[in-house]
Amino acid sequence: MGGIGLAASSVWGPLGDYPVWAAAWLLWLTEAIVRWGAAQPWGHTFVAGPGWAWVLGFYAMLALAALTHFMAPRAKPTPPRLRDRRALARWAAWCLPALWAASWPFEVREHWPRRLEVEILAVGHGLAVLIATPDGGCMLYDCGRMGDPSVGRRIVAPALWRRGFTRIDHVFLSHADSDHYDGLPDLLDRFTIGDVFIPAEFEHSRDPSVHDLLARLKRGGVRTRPLEAGAEWRFEDVSFRVLHPPEGWAPEATDNERSLVLEIGYQGRRVLLTGDLERLGLELLLETPPEGVPFDLVVSPHHGARAANPTALFAWSRPRIVVVSQRSPVALSAVDALAGLSDQGVRVARTWRDGAVTIALGREDVIEQDFLERGPPSGESGAVEPVGP
Numbered sequence: 001m002g003g004i005g006l007a008a009s010s011v012w013g014p015l016g017d018y019p020v021w022a023a024a025w026l027l028w029l030t031e032a033i034v035r036w037g038a039a040q041p042w043g044h045t046f047v048a049g050p051g052w053a054w055v056l057g058f059y060a061m062l063a064l065a066a067l068t069h070f071m072a073p074r075a076k077p078t079p080p081r082l083r084d085r086r087a088l089a090r091w092a093a094w095c096l097p098a099l100w101a102a103s104w105p106f107e108v109r110e111h112w113p114r115r116l117e118v119e120i121l122a123v124g125h126g127l128a129v130l131i132a133t134p135d136g137g138c139m140l141y142d143c144g145r146m147g148d149p150s151v152g153r154r155i156v157a158p159a160l161w162r163r164g165f166t167r168i169d170h171v172f173l174s175h176a177d178s179d180h181y182d183g184l185p186d187l188l189d190r191f192t193i194g195d196v197f198i199p200a201e202f203e204h205s206r207d208p209s210v211h212d213l214l215a216r217l218k219r220g221g222v223r224t225r226p227l228e229a230g231a232e233w234r235f236e237d238v239s240f241r242v243l244h245p246p247e248g249w250a251p252e253a254t255d256n257e258r259s260l261v262l263e264i265g266y267q268g269r270r271v272l273l274t275g276d277l278e279r280l281g282l283e284l285l286l287e288t289p290p291e292g293v294p295f296d297l298v299v300s301p302h303h304g305a306r307a308a309n310p311t312a313l314f315a316w317s318r319p320r321i322v323v324v325s326q327r328s329p330v331a332l333s334a335v336d337a338l339a340g341l342s343d344q345g346v347r348v349a350r351t352w353r354d355g356a357v358t359i360a361l362g363r364e365d366v367i368e369q370d371f372l373e374r375g376p377p378s379g380e381s382g383a384v385e386p387v388g389p
Contacts, residue, residue, distance in 0.1 A: 001019045001020070001022045001023035001026065002019070002020065002023040004016075004019040005017075005018075005019035005020035005022075005023060046157075046189065046190040047161075048158075048161035048162070048164075114134045114362070115134055115266075115267075115360050115361060115362035116131070116132070116133060116134060116238055116264070116266040116267075116269070116271075116360070116361045116362070117130075117131075117132040117358060117359070117360045117361070118130070118131055118132075118264075118271055118297060118358070118359045118361070119132070119159065119356055119357070119358040119359075120299060120323045120325055120349075120351060120356065120357045120358075120359075121155055121156060121159055121325075121351070121356050122155070122325075122351040122352070122355045122356045123144070123145045123151050123155055123156075123183075123325065123351070124145050124146070124148070124151075124326075124327040124351075124352070125145065125146040125179060125303060125326060125327040126142075126144045126145030126146055126148075126151060126179040126180065126183075126325065127141075127142040127143075127144065127174070127179070127180055127275070127299070127303075127325045128140065128141075128142055128143045128144065128145075128151070128155070128156050128159075128183065128325075129141040129142060129273060129299065129325075130156075130159055130160065130163075131264065132163060132165075133235060133236050133237070133238050134236065134237055134238070134266070135236045135237070137169050137235055137236055137238075138160065138163075138165040138167065138168050138169055139168065139169055139170045139171070139172070139235075140156070140168055140170075140171045140172070140187075141171075141172045141174065141262060141273045142172070142173060142174050142180040142181065142275065143156050143171070143180075143181065143183040143184050143187060144177075144178060144179045144180045144181045144182040144183045144184070145179055145182070145183065146178070146179035147178075147179075148182075149178075149182040149183060149185065149186065150183075150186070151182070151183040152182075152183030152184060152185065152186030152187045152190075153183075153186040153187075153190065155183075156183050156186075156187060157186065157187060157190050157191070159356070160191065165191070166191060166192065167191060167192040167193075167194070168187065168191050168192070168193045168194065169194045169195075169235070170194055170195050170196075170197060170235075171184065171187075171193060171194075171195070171196045171197070172196075172197045172227075172260060172262060172273075173196060173197070173198050173199075173202065173260070174199070174259045174260045174261075174273070174274075174275025174276065175199060175202065175255040175256060175258055175259045175260065175275050175276060176199075176201075176202050176205035176207055176210045176255045177255055177256070177276060178207070178209055180275065180276070181210075181213060182209070184196075184213060185213065185216055188216060188217070188220050188222070193220075193222050194222075194223075195222070195223050195224075195225050196217055196222055196223070196224045196225070197224075197225050197226075197227045197260070198224055198225070198226055198227070198260070199226065199227065199228075199245060199258050199259070199260045200226045200227075200228055200245070200247070200248075200258075201245075201251065201255075201258055202226070203224075203226075205255065227242050227260060228242060228245065228246060228247040229242050229243055229244050229245060229246040229247070229249075230242065230246070230247075237266065237267075238264060238265070238266045239264070239265040239266070240262065240263070240264055240265075241262070241263040241265070242260065242261070242262060242263075243261040243262070243263055243272075243285060243288060244258075244259070244260070244261035244277065244281055244284065244285050244288075245257075245258045245259075245260070245261075245281060245284075246284075249284070250280060253280055253281065254279075255276075256275075256276040256277065256278050256279075256281070256302065256308075257277070257278060257279055257280045257281035257282075258281060259274065259275030259276050259277040259278075259281060259301070260275055261273065261274050261275065261277055261281075261285060263295075265292075266361050266362075267361070267362060268293060269296045269361040269362070270292065270293060270294075270295045270296055270297075271295065271296065271297045271298075271299075271359075271361070272295045272297070272298045272299065272317055272319070273299050274298070274299055274300070274301040275301065275302075276301060276302040276303075276308070277301040277302065277308060278301060278302050278305070278307055278308040279307070279308075282301065282308060282310075282313065285316075286312055286313065286316050290316055290317065290318070294317065294318030294319065294320070295317045295318065295319045295320075296319070296320050296321065296359075296361060297319065297320070297321045297322075297323065297359050297361075298313075298314075298317050298319040298321070298322050298323075299322075299323050299324075299325065300322055300323065300324040300325075300338065301313070303324065303325060303326040303327075304324035304326050304336075304337060304338060304350070305337070306337040308337075309337040309338060310337075311340070314341060314344075314346070319346055320346065320347065321346070321347045321348075321349065321359060322338060322341060322346055322347070322348050322349070323348075323349045323350075323351070323357050323359075324338065324348070324349070324350045324351065325351050326350060326351060326352050327352055328352040328353075329352070
């Protein structure tokens, strides 16, 4: 109808009005049917999108099916109805297995290397850290982006599916700022989620969206569990320890100051995840004796903000690698709190410049893999291209 409308209007404008109106109405009807179906609990499911190799393979199988159909010898005329049924059966035999294969996540957990991998995703002004354990477990530390809840389905979900994950064992939310949790609702639709760990004061936030999120988790049967400093546990061969905030500490402190600080250890390697920790909370953390070896990886607090990244933090943690999850700075000439770390032999990676950053930790030395996304300098869309260790 749209084509007829275009052709008719090229002869005389009013002639195209009715076909174009019909096309618009049919599009509206189509969208209404799709939205109704998506609203039903049985109406849809989410699967990993196929890679380019599977897409090309699928169309190659379509072409082969067409050739075998049209080039097959016919000994005698076949009744049209029977011929149509045979053609449908032949096409289904070729296409349905291809569709099933293309929708299946082939990078399953068994393909993971036997080491801990931490991937800081390029989400702009926000934070999403994917933690993949050696035995195939999957966890998230934060999952949000300022002003853009679609980050859950656009960036975090594809990153999980790319690695073959359909379940998230644990989610850690550092604090009650939307750029650290607003991508979680979309993940609830797409993945099975175990527990969601939160700081003790998270539930008392005055932000209505926090309470909407907690209600959504409850409706979905997902438990929320508060964590406080001193909590320790192991998940498979990986150890976890909460360093901040302590039980009952400073109820008047800001959400940033109460950020959940998590230490992850594996085979003598250590990772420090800091949320938006700053001021009073940061001062209290630095009073904690830094037990064990230096940290191999530190995710910079509060997106690399100067006030949250004093030199005392890095003297205390002695990191080998610092990763900053941030958007492209408005002024590249602005004062950089991390500028002096390179002179101390510390590797600094920034998601706005380097894209998603993956750190693999095992018995060997730390392995770094940086991925830079083609496209805008924010590093948030497009294909990924390895740029070397």
